[in-house]
Amino acid sequence: xTTRSTRGPARAQGTRRAGLRxxxxxxxxxxxxxxxxxxxxxxxxxxxxxxxxVWPARRIVEAILYLDRTGCAWRYLPADFPPWQxxxxxxxxxxxxxxxxxxxxxxRAQVRAAGGRDPEPTAAVIDSQSVRAADTVPKxxxxxxxxxxxxxxxxxxxVDTTGLLLAVVITAACVQDRDAAxxxxxxxxxxxxxxxxxxxxxxxxxxxxxxxxxxxRLTVQVVxxxxxxxxxxxxxxxxxERTFAWISKHRRTVRDYEHLTASHEAMILWAMIxxxxxxxxxxxxxxxxxxxxxxxxxxxRRDGVDAxxxxxxxxxxxxAEGYKFVSIGNDIxxxxxxxxxxxxxxxxxxxxRELI
Numbered sequence: 001x002t003t004r005s006t007r008g009p010a011r012a013q014g015t016r017r018a019g020l021r022x023x024x025x026x027x028x029x030x031x032x033x034x035x036x037x038x039x040x041x042x043x044x045x046x047x048x049x050x051x052x053x054v055w056p057a058r059r060i061v062e063a064i065l066y067l068d069r070t071g072c073a074w075r076y077l078p079a080d081f082p083p084w085q086x087x088x089x090x091x092x093x094x095x096x097x098x099x100x101x102x103x104x105x106x107x108r109a110q111v112r113a114a115g116g117r118d119p120e121p122t123a124a125v126i127d128s129q130s131v132r133a134a135d136t137v138p139k140x141x142x143x144x145x146x147x148x149x150x151x152x153x154x155x156x157x158x159v160d161t162t163g164l165l166l167a168v169v170i171t172a173a174c175v176q177d178r179d180a181a182x183x184x185x186x187x188x189x190x191x192x193x194x195x196x197x198x199x200x201x202x203x204x205x206x207x208x209x210x211x212x213x214x215x216x217r218l219t220v221q222v223v224x225x226x227x228x229x230x231x232x233x234x235x236x237x238x239x240x241e242r243t244f245a246w247i248s249k250h251r252r253t254v255r256d257y258e259h260l261t262a263s264h265e266a267m268i269l270w271a272m273i274x275x276x277x278x279x280x281x282x283x284x285x286x287x288x289x290x291x292x293x294x295x296x297x298x299x300x301r302r303d304g305v306d307a308x309x310x311x312x313x314x315x316x317x318x319x320a321e322g323y324k325f326v327s328i329g330n331d332i333x334x335x336x337x338x339x340x341x342x343x344x345x346x347x348x349x350x351x352x353r354e355l356i
Contacts (some may be wrong), residue, residue, distance in 0.1 A: 027069040027274075028062050032281035036110075037061065037273070040103040041094075055082040063087040068270045071251025095266040104269045105191070107276040108164050114280065121160040123197040124188060126181060126204070127240040128156045130173045133256045141261055143174030153256045155268065156180045158188045158198070161236075163243045165272045167191055170261035177203040182212060189216045199223050199236040247271050 029037070041061075044053045063081040067074065074084045081087065094100045109119035130145040133152030144151050150173050158167040167187040171180045181204055188195060198213065198220050205222045213220045223237050247253050250271040258264040 025062075025066055027065045029058065029065070029277070030281060033277040034058055034061075036107065036277045036280045037103065040099075040106050042099055055086060060087055060090045064091050064270060065274060068250045068252045068267050069274075071254065071257075073257075091266065092263075095262060100266055100269055104165070104273055104276075107273060107280065108166075111164060111276045111279055112160070112162070115162065117162070118194075120194045121166065121192055122194050123161055123199070124158045124166055124192070124195050125161070125199045125236050125240040126156065126158045126184060126188075127201060127237070127244070128154050128177050128180065128203075129244050130154045131254065131256050133173075136257050136259055138259065141170075141172055143172030145173035148173075153261070153264065154180070155264070156184045157240065157243065157268075158184055159240050159243045161239060163239045163246070164276070165243065165268070166195070168265050168268055170264050177201075178205075178207045178209050181209055185213055185216060185218055189218065197221060201237060246275055250274075 038057065041057055059082055063077055064087060066072075066081065067077060067087075074088050077084045077087060094103075112121070113119050130148045130150040131152050131154070132150055133142045137153065142152055143154075145154065152173050154171050154173045154175060156169045156171065156177070157165060159165055167184055169180055169184045169187060181200070185198065188198075196217065196219060198218055200220055200222055202222055202224050204220060205224075210220045223234050225232055225234060247268055250267070252267050253264070253271060256264050258267065
């Protein structure tokens, strides 16, 4: 048997050489999505002091989205993207000068307006989620969540009734929800002046949070479980849980790798920016289907009955098919509910652990 000799070190199959343009990544933006984002990014002014821009802004944004979606380290960005120092420089600059927050808020207002809603919300839902922290997270900003058995950080978010992000606060995991709710509600009040009602879980009931929130002209309404030991889809609460699922699709947010809490907040904002850009870039007959479905009563979702809700023909067709829902989060929630209903007809009511 003869073997063929090769010159130089062997390369793994499918790898690319530096300098060659890749065909594209799933995280890359389409032309329609880029047209949604680019008006809100700072433009380079001719004759402005400083080094002229070398790399196009679109490749910078796509590199940030690639890192956020895949969870790789900055130094592991593929060679067909700009240098990681350049990408991180823009990431940090847009994070610190408010460009990222303005971009996110502008897209949120556009998504709400496209769904027939007022650009400024009047109600919000708050909740928290603990995530494990990597060794890059300093000890001063991490802690131990004894309830979830997590050593890391906790992200506290406020969303509107459709699940779009309104405010976010990053703390150590040892901080109680009711304590972190104060800076969260303060940021919510500054960002959305028209919000008056806030839904929360039982973790926010203790203490003087309601009294403190009243000074901001906010009413905190606790949505408690009727049976603490049974699986139950709670009204309003499931919306924020779905937002956590949207955020967790981006691997950079599944575990906290950021040295600064502001960087983790920025990664969350980029995750929501991608989601909203995709919605705005969809055709008109598809972009509002999830918002129309969210306004329907549960009976109409289950039985396909209009129940007085004005829907487009595409949304009615989806409802008529049964448990084929528009939103992925609704798919999971109501599929579980449908299984429980079928099991009740068989006179068997399993626990949440047995069902899931």
